[in-house]
Amino acid sequence: MNSSLTRLFSIAQKPARRIVGLMSGTSLDGLDVALCRLEGHGAATRVQIEQFATFPYSDEQRQQIRRVFAREQVELQHLTLLHAWLGTLHGTMVLDCLDRWQVKPAEVDAIASHGQTVFHAPRHQHNLPDWPNATLQLGDADHLAVKTGIITLSDFRQKHVAAGGEGAPLAVYGDFLIFSEPGQDRVLLNLGGIANFTFLPGSLDPAAVFSTDAGPANTLLDACVRAHYPGRSYDEGGLLASQGRVSDALLTELLRHPFFAAPLPKTTGPELFSPEYLQRAQQQSNTTGLSAPDLLATLTRLSARGVADALKQHAGPQPYLAVYVSGGGLHNALLMRELQAELPGCRFGTTDDLGILPDAKEALLFAVLANETLAGTPFAIGRGRQAVPAVALGKISFPQ
Template sequence: MMLRELLERQSLIVAGLMSGTSLDGIDVAIVRIDGCGFEASVKLLHFESFGYDAQLRERLKQLCSLDQSNVALLCGMNFAIAERFADAVFKTVAAAGMNMEDVDLISTHGQTVWHIPVADEADAFLPKSTLQIGDLSVLAKRTGRPVVGDFRTADMAVGGQGAPLAPYGDLILFRDAVKGRILQNIGGIGNCTAIPGGLSAADAGRLIAFDTGPGNMVIDQVVYELSGGKLTYDANGAWAATGQVHEELLRAMLAHPYFEQLPPKTTGRELFGKAYAAAWLAEAARHGLPPEDIVATATAFTAHSIAGSYRHYVFPHCGIAEVIVSGGGAHNQELMRMLRELLPEQTVSTSDDFGFSSDAKEAILFALLGNDWIHGVPNNLPSATGAERPTLMGKLAMP
């Protein structure tokens, strides 16, 4: 498809790709999008998820660690991950009973390996910056389709933190004429979007959005270590449900300075990754906790950091009737139980209850971002990222 034809179309079929900080795999959502901006309408045509194998996941963890990463690994993985993105798109298109020619556009988040939301004042060579790998040209050439990606850098270039980006799509898909809602994604990192009831697109500055802290990241790493590498996550929260939360250790975890920072704010593996989990496990061992109590406390850490963020930064500013959870954490029944217990005045459900798969939601959101790039519509939310102004995020690679 020539670029001119693509720019003139009002209805596009877009393959949205998401690979998050949990490093668990690649999500692909094929959607039909009619229109653009806040008036866009979306229909999910097909969704597939492809888990990273154990070796790839551990290499990515290396890449996200200051003491284990190297430039050769970074260079190679930029292409290697793009090849896996392409394979995931081919498989999803085939599973949908479609041909690649049916897909107008691919829109990809890329795989985040490092994120510096605040400049290091002591080092002029560490400005506010971010890096997502999965080369756009490799993906475009392999699939034969135009690719839009690398969204975060444009927001940072106009003073934002490059995240969270999900609130833009949350506002399009979930705003309600009456009810105040929080959209809580629980991937590797948790992020929330608080949308006051009756919010219009013109009043989007009233939206509140930020990263709440660890989502599945600490839980997953703890489970991996305690199981000797046999498990990569706590399926349905079953292990946590057998343990008791250690309140003293939980209070110490919640004293992390990140939770005192005012929004907008973002975080990632640089704060709550493998090194953090190792130090936390050592502290749990000092307390003599059995494995089930460790997993239960790590799960409570995520739940309390989410609910505490709401109490400090959301509830004082807008009434919230519903909390709608998506991402892998929506499947953790013990985590969901804890959230319901901590939020008795809100209804806590999942995005599945609103017609959007909790697994597919973020991939759908990135399809929306790519669609708006094609239409030239600014697709960041300064109220969420701290940017100085709305801007058009994304870069294009042609096949």
């Protein structure tokens, strides 16, 4: 048997695996690297995050990604080069982490690489009836595997699309396996560039699990900060927005977008919630003269309202649920206050309360997906049009 296949077969048979989970989100903050130990698979999965670090992208690296990020028209040569360049860059970051943690690459069973999403195009968003759902993540896994010498699983969203899904959100698989609790309904809310949540029923019935995007979380806020505050990339703690006042006229116009009225589940991205979307809403609402703090205050309210409306659409007008938050938006104190005001019956905590560092959660979830592909049995989640197909996610790249 091919030596790489022999190695893969051996990893699949182990009682526990060490997997490095990688996540780079639409906020373009950098690469999250989580060294995870996973015992078993499926409902018997047990996880431990042994080490975690975030490698911030430099301004130059961020600029190179933004040349193709969420743009309908790009330079094809740069897109092609970026795919290989990001794979090697992420591999270098992984090796730097392992060296810092005094872990040899041979002691790691696999890497689970989400890659860098540069365009998300579900059918309901591109409105081209003869074309499928699609999504694109860059950061070639062959380059990553060769650079690190570690078997790499990547491109997790493509199988989901191929099997009839929209490619997002994928957190539902890991959320269900890691965070479900008998007798307690839970919501796992991720506030990244886009807000998404997973509803976990206390019955532990996979058919009753539900996951959806809810709208923007940080993507518009970050874009607004970059446009109005040179040298800053985000509103730390929500302090800038706290100095402004919400414009009801602009908020009403922003919420007129059909996405918010669309049935659940749904997916979206910064392609829709872009600076152009904000500019159009300002023109329609005669609010082009708003100050930067007022814009940020309004966009913060928009993020909270999108989450609250989606959760009410799923769980009823007065949901009483335990909500566990992760993602960069967790550190925005104003956004968290707005969420609590929109959902007064909900009890808010973080995934830290469940034993998982919030900033590491997304990287861990892709390690869980890789673990299931290596050792698990595919299972379906949800029912009807909400169903997530029973598929093994991720392509496998060998170092040799």
